[in-house]
Amino acid sequence: MGVMRDMTMGSRGAVLLVTLAILSACAGGRSAPRAVPTDASSAQAASGAPTAVAPLSPPVSVTLGLPYIIADAGIYIAQERGYFADEGLHVDMVPAQSSSGLLPLLATNQVQFGSSSLDPAVLNAVLRGINIKILQDKARFRAESGTAALMARQDLYDSGELRDLSQIRGKTIAELGRNLTPDYYMETAFKKVGLTLDDVEFSTMQMTDMPVALANKAVDAAWAYEPLLTTMELRGLAHVLIDAGQIVPDEYPQVLYASEAFIQENPEAVRRFVTAHLRGQRDYYRAFVQNEADRSEIIQWMIKYTAVKDPAMYEKMRFHAVEPNGYIDPRPIERFQDFCVEKGILPSRVDVAKLIDPQFIDYAVNRLGRWPDPYR
Numbered sequence: 225m226g227v228m229r230d231m232t233m234g235s236r237g238a239v240l241l242v243t244l245a246i247l248s249a250c251a252g253g254r255s256a257p258r259a260v261p262t263d264a265s266s267a268q269a270a271s272g273a274p275t276a277v278a279p280l281s282p283p284v285s286v287t288l289g290l291p292y293i294i295a296d297a298g299i300y301i302a303q304e305r306g307y308f309a310d311e312g313l314h315v316d317m318v319p320a321q322s323s324s325g326l327l328p329l330l331a332t333n334q335v336q337f338g339s340s341s342l343d344p345a346v347l348n349a350v351l352r353g354i355n356i357k358i359l360q361d362k363a364r365f366r367a368e369s370g371t372a373a374l375m376a377r378q379d380l381y382d383s384g385e386l387r388d389l390s391q392i393r394g395k396t397i398a399e400l401g402r403n404l405t406p407d408y409y410m411e412t413a414f415k416k417v418g419l420t421l422d423d424v425e426f427s428t429m430q431m432t433d434m435p436v437a438l439a440n441k442a443v444d445a446a447w448a449y450e451p452l453l454t455t456m457e458l459r460g461l462a463h464v465l466i467d468a469g470q471i472v473p474d475e476y477p478q479v480l481y482a483s484e485a486f487i488q489e490n491p492e493a494v495r496r497f498v499t500a501h502l503r504g505q506r507d508y509y510r511a512f513v514q515n516e517a518d519r520s521e522i523i524q525w526m527i528k529y530t531a532v533k534d535p536a537m538y539e540k541m542r543f544h545a546v547e548p549n550g551y552i553d554p555r556p557i558e559r560f561q562d563f564c565v566e567k568g569i570l571p572s573r574v575d576v577a578k579l580i581d582p583q584f585i586d587y588a589v590n591r592l593g594r595w596p597d598p599y600r
Contacts, residue, residue, distance in 0.1 A: 269506070269548075269593035274499060277591065280312025284493045286486075289320030289329060290339035292529050294450065295363040295478045295544055297512075299339065300525040302504035311496035326481070330356045336486040337497060341478055343404050344569045347561060350579060351572065355484035357581040360498055361547040362505075363478040366513075370467025371450045371542045372477065374410060377438050381463040386444060389466050390417040395444035396425040398434045405477065406447040408563045413471045435461055451532050454541050475556045477544075487581070499588040502550045506595065509548045548595040550585040 290296050299317070302308050308315045320326040323340040330338050331354040339362060340346075350356070365371065374397070380386035386395065392414070399406050411421050427443050434446045438461045446462060456462040468475070480501065487494050510517035523538045532538070554576045564570035589595075 269595045274310075274503065275591045278312075279310060280493065280496060283309075283312045283314050284490065284496075285314040285316065286336040286493060286497065287316045287318060287334070288337045288339065289318055289326045289335040291321055292317075292319060292531070294526055294530055294532065294541075296339050296529070297508045297522060297526060298362065298501055298504035298546065300504070300529050301507045301522060302500045304525050305504070305507070307500035307503045308497070311500045313493065313496055313500065315497075327354055327356065330354075330481055330483045333483045333485040333489075336483050336493075338481040339478060340481060341405065342476055342557060342560065344564050347564060347570050347574050350574045351570070356579075357482050357484055357487060358479050358552055358579055359482050359494070359581060359584050360480040360501065360550045361476060361552055362480050363476065363544040363546060365469045365473055365475050365477065366542075366545040367469045367473035370469030370471075371453070371544050372406070372409070373448065373453055373464045373467035374413070375438075375446050375448055375453065375456060375462035376465040377441065377444050378460050378462055379441075380444055381465070386465065389413060390419070392417075392445065392465075393419055393423045394425075396427055396442075398427050398429055398437050398443040398446040400431060400447075401428050402426060403564075403567065403569045405475075405560065407567075408560055409468055409471050409475075410447065411563065413466055435459065438462055450541050450543075451537055454537065458540070472556070474553065475560070476552065479552065482581075482584075491584075494584050495587045498550070498584040499591055502548075502585070502588045502592060505546045505550065506548050506592070509546050509595075512543045513545050513548075549589050551582065552580050552585075554580055 288299065290299060303315060303317070318335065320329070320335070320338055320340065323343055323345045326335070326338040326340050327345065327349045329335045331349070337359075338356075342358075346356075374389075374392075376386040385391065397410075407421060414420055414423065427437070429437060431448060431452055434443075434448060434452065435456055437443045438446060438456065445465065446456075448456065448462075453464065457464070468477075480498070482494055507517070508522065511519045511522055519538075523535065526538070527533055527535065532541075557576050557579075561570065561573060561576065565573060
């Protein structure tokens with residue numbers, strides 16, 4: 225993965241194409257049960273309007289590091305619809321292509337917020353005393369349609385040689401790198417058919433190299449994300465063998481982080497940021513999860529900010545889900561941590577309860593109203 229660096233919007237698309245493939249779409253499951261909302265709270269949530277609170281004065285400027293992918297849709301919406309401005313925030317967005325690039329900047333308060341995956345680098349950083357917090361859900365795998373998948377090479381799928389996960393033994397799988405979340409996803413799936421990661425071979429490569437490797441029969445399968453999933457399907461290069469939604473339907477491939485130093489320095493600005501972002505997340509939820517709102521404007525912002533510039537792709541791609549109340553369930557994070565400790569990727573356990581700070585999403589939900597029956 226790359227490191228954070230400044231770039232113009234015009235050049236960002238080409239440089240961030242790999243990052244887009246890594247994280248661009250994720251989807252959802254069901255979080256821990258919470259209190260049933262009151263009718264008033266439900267109506268408020270459905271309206272999309274927050275309880276009126278005066279914006280911060282003078283406005284507060286914050287910097288957000290993000291990979292400019294589809295899973296950041298809630299950020300684009302909050303920026304373009306003025307939700308951050310409504311709260312008295314000026315948000316400067318800068319590219320952060322990986323958690324390893326983002327973490328030092330959060331730790332030193334050079335960026336106040338960050339959008340990134342949860343991977344071993346985050347947990348190891350916490351063990352080393354880097355003070356960051358997870359504030360909010362950003363993207364979840366969707367049980368009925370995953371946006372990351374293990375794909376079988378098309379000819380192997382068509383011949384029946386690799387049509388079932390149990391046939392993966394001895395095959396070579398392309399992936400971005402070892403000991404990242406895809407290894408956890410695949411290990412979880414393999415266990416169900418009596419296999420482990422040791423039963424396959426891995427070839428690490430950039431996401432953009434995977435179509436060529438499949439076409440040349442250099443690998444038998446690949447772990448890929450949208451929009452690469454759809455691209456390879458349309459080109460007849462690969463077929464989904466099993467997707468992440470089937471394996472881990474409640475995982476968080478991307479979350480919202482904050483600098484603990486900034487939390488202590490200006491907690492009110494953090495509350496306002498999370499509120500604005502949750503408004504954006506709910507707009508996305510209405511359009512892409514409930515299919516009850518027009519998508520066209522949001523798609524134009526995705527085209528503006530991400531490397532997916534072809535409008536036709538948005539008619540074919542799978543899209544992630546979000547938790548419209550924004551809460552993080554610690555149990556999926558604990559399961560991922562178990563995997564990291566078991567594999568020796570993480571030397572000891574992190575106190576996940578201390579890593580997650582729910583006070584800010586509590587504030588946002590109180591102002592916006594609790595969303596009723598979020599996964600109906």
